[in-house]
Amino acid sequence: DAKTTQPNSMESNEEEPVHLPCNHSTISGTDYIHWYRQLPSQGPEYVIHGLTSNVNNRMASLAIAEDRKSSTLILHRATLRDAAVYYCILRDPPGNTNAGKSTFGDGTTLTVKP
Amino acid sequence: NAGVTQTPKFQVLKTGQSMTLQCAQDMNHEYMSWYRQDPGMGLRLIHYSVGAGITDQGEVPNGYNVSRSTTEDFPLRLLSAAPSQTSVYFCASRTRGSSAGADTQYFGPGTRLTVL
Numbered sequence: 001d002a003k004t005t006q007p008n009s010m011e012s013n014e015e016e017p018v019h020l021p022c023n024h025s026t027i028s029g030t031d032y033i034h035w036y037r038q039l040p041s042q043g044p045e046y047v048i049h050g051l052t053s054n055v056n057n058r059m060a061s062l063a064i065a066e067d068r069k070s071s072t073l074i075l076h077r078a079t080l081r082d083a084a085v086y087y088c089i090l091r092d093p094p095g096n097t098n099a100g101k102s103t104f105g106d107g108t109t110l111t112v113k114p
Numbered sequence: 115n116a117g118v119t120q121t122p123k124f125q126v127l128k129t130g131q132s133m134t135l136q137c138a139q140d141m142n143h144e145y146m147s148w149y150r151q152d153p154g155m156g157l158r159l160i161h162y163s164v165g166a167g168i169t170d171q172g173e174v175p176n177g178y179n180v181s182r183s184t185t186e187d188f189p190l191r192l193l194s195a196a197p198s199q200t201s202v203y204f205c206a207s208r209t210r211g212s213s214a215g216a217d218t219q220y221f222g223p224g225t226r227l228t229v230l
Contacts, residue, residue, distance in 0.1 A: 032217065034217075034219075036219070042223070042224075043204050043206070043221030043222055043223060043224055044157070044204075044206075044219075044221050045221070046218040046219065046220075049217065085156070087156065087157075091217065099145075099164070099210070100144075100145045100147075100162055100163070100164035100170075100210070101147075101159070101162055101170070101172070102145075102147060102159070102162070102206075102208075102219060103159050103172070103173060104149070104156050104157040104158075104159070105156050106155060106156035107156050
C-alpha cells in the first residue's frame, strides 16, 4: 500500500485558517486521496476526497499538488469543534485488488486555541 | 438507517477468555473492516472483507478471527484474550460502488475492551 506522512500535531487559533499537509510520494496514478477526522471518543468520519483536482465541500477544501505527491486539507475558519485527529489516506479505486483494504496511519492531532 | 452498529460498547475480560465483538451494517455495503486503536495511537487494520464469504488479513491480525457469512454482519473473535489486546475496536463499512463519490467509509461507535 502506498503510505502517507503527516505531522504528528498542529496548533491553530480559533477563527483562523488551518492547512494540514500530507505527503504521499509513492502514490499511484489511480489512488484516491481521502481525508477523515476523528473527534474525541468517536469513530472517524469522512471529510473530503479527491483524485487530481482541488475539491471543496461544506467542511473543508482539498488542494492536491500537480504531481499528486502531496495534498493539503484546508479548514477555512477553525472552530473549537474542529479539534480532532485528521487522517490522510490513499485508496485504490473500485475494482483494484486492494480496493477493499483501507489502512490509516497515526494522523495529525489538531489543537484549536480559543 | 442505523448505519454501523457495534455491540457491546464496553467489555472487560480476563486473560485467556474468548469473546466475539459484533458488527452489523444496514447499508448493503460490500466492504467491511475491523480496526483497533490503542491509547494515543492511530487506527490499525485487523481484518477486512470484500464481500460475504471473503475475508483477508490486515496489519495486525494475530489473535483475531473473522468470518462473513452475510453481507450485513462481520463479527470479530478474540481467541484467547491478552492484556495487549486492550484497545478500542472500530468496525467500518463502505460500498464497492464504481463512483468515487460512493466511497465514503462509515464507522461504528466502537467497543472499549479491557483485558485484565
